[in-house]
Amino acid sequence: MSGATLALALSRIANKKVAVVEAFAESAQHPGFDSRAIALSLGSVQLLRDYGLWDDLSGNATSINSIEVSDKGHFAQTGFNAQQLGKELLGSVVELADAGVMFREQLQKDPNIDFFCPDSISGIVQHQDYIEAELESGIRLSGLLMVAADGANSKVAELIHNPKSLDDFKQHAVIANIELDKPHDNRAYERFTAHGPVALLPMTHNRMSLVWCMSEATLEKTLQWNKEQFLAELQQQFGWRLGRFNKVGELASYPLQLHKRDRLIHHRIAFVGNAAQTLHPIAGQGFNLGVRDVATLVEVVAKHTDCGEYTCLASYRDNRTADREATCAMTSGLVRIFSNDWLPMVAARNLGLAIFDMVPFIQGPVKNRSLGQV
Template sequence: MQYDVIVIGGAMSGATLALALSRTANKKVAVVEAFSESLQHPGFDSRAIALSLGSIDLLRRYKLWDALSSEATPINSIDVSDRGHFAQTGFSADELNKPLLGAVVELANVGAVYREQLQRDPNIDVFCPDAIVDLVQEPQHIEAVLKSGTRLCGQLVVAADGANSKVAELINNPKSLDDFEQHALIANVELDKPHNNQAFERFTSHGPVALLPMTGKRMSLVWCMKESMLQHALSWSKTQFLEELQQEFGWRLGRFDKVGALASYPLQLHKRERLVHHRIAFVGNAAQTLHPIAGQGFNLGIRDVAGLVDVLAQHTDCGDYSCLAQFRDNREADREATCDMTSALVRIFSNDWLPMVVARNLGLAIFDIAPSIQGPVKNRSLGLV
């Protein structure tokens, strides 16, 4: 079976890549996905993610946004504060003369939309449920051997199979690991009054608390904390959980009335040593996995996808070294800057050393009144890089 590109992994990065390659570059694509139902997929679970304005523009370019927008919740303002201290900052769509700052989508809804669109696309074949077990790299092509025994032949294999990438394992592409010694506790909460499409990032002594607006009066909660606190939090009753969250966040959104199921995962920065190999490229979480502190993870991943699509559209041989080298070089600055910014924010805002507390609050105050330094940060937050 001959393809221009074989995509390993059919979650958001892999599915977006496959559909974009078909629609904008007329490439023949195979997608290999292990989970037959999107609701079982760890990439399409009960979480919600914030798409930046730049990511929305890219999804619109790939004719994907219309199918997602009906279930998306716009973000009209972002508020950033440090619990127990004076400084805070933020910005709104109106201030920046933008229609919105971004939007929140529920991954389960995204999974259903993508699955339908992948199945309908004549340029895409989906091999699901199936998984890669071996790679055969030849000078002019590459073969992906699947668990089912199927052999796919293509010009390029793209690893979009997450932080524990099987493709990386097969070619021995190691990753660096920066352990933040925190866990993310995630849940959906419901308020007693409308959220008015506001998003919040509040830094506490335990770690950042992020709240993203969802449909109705719901918000998606990401609460970062040490493992010792996580064990306590998972044992709390729902009433105690809401009381503890109220104390940490405050009353700016009114009362937290309800909380759904809880889930958690460790927070680490993973970075692959190489973005490209012979006829292989890495995108999304297979390339790097970020701390959620600034909501940059998928937005960086979709810029990986866009960078690869733009380069592949210019080449007949998608796996040619010059093609992959161009993709690698084009992504380096954005990748390094976003990873560095995310890690720095974690270190700065998870530190109770008094000089650091004073310095970060001074920094927030200066940021709020100094337009000259706001531009680069706001542009990266909006994904306009």
């Protein structure tokens, strides 16, 4: 999504000619109940609106109007809602299948965009004044700038030898969709448990998108449960705030690691989204950080005739550094604080949750980052 957003924004805002290379053709079958979802912050929603993309996404989106954060087995909890902050919403949940269809339609009909799919990059040649890419199909492309938006295992990074640092959290995420027996009222939840954080995001048709973080040992046990056992254990860990969990869809899991590309820019190459950094999902910041990468790159590219020259790319790098470092540090810190059973740490984090609502100077930065307004 980061790459498609960037391509359309560069066309519409900066009036640039763009070639998009996409490795995977669209699936003809919608996943239905099991459609995966992503949470967009209010800041991301506003940027998509600025790029003329939100109207086509919003029809299948579910707004987040309030957020509740709690720690299982302890008294403290906190949260906030859109009305308190004077906002229309805190964010929105979009199903990836619906978003994929919309983005492909927009890419294919944009006169400034050439869409190569399915295809992938097999070679890169960096010249002083331009850059060339060779595709698996044999097609050769050239331009002033190449943007890598090809995920944590970026082929572009591999070809130009741009390594990444890796912080392994020793956790896995289990993802699934849950059906409720009562309305979710557009509320999102983050609950910290002994097994790991549980996040539930509101979706269409009274479903919740679940992300449950856990150790590898717990994962092995979890994947052996039948669906009734899974729902019972999830209910035990989460509680009854949402009533009874009626149904769970297909489970999927993936390891949780922080990937940070050593360099955000290279000669006539920039990295955005998960190709630049991949975060732990604990605070839902990953895609939203990538959208801010996109917004910054669009802004600096629009100001330069040669959008691949060093001054343009250095401006992108310098403007992204503070937000990138702060967001990576915040998410990694939350993982370590809320995945720690050491008694003094448990006491400290519960005190922090308890006083959050009473200390405005703490609330501001946390809420602003949650809203994507940094």
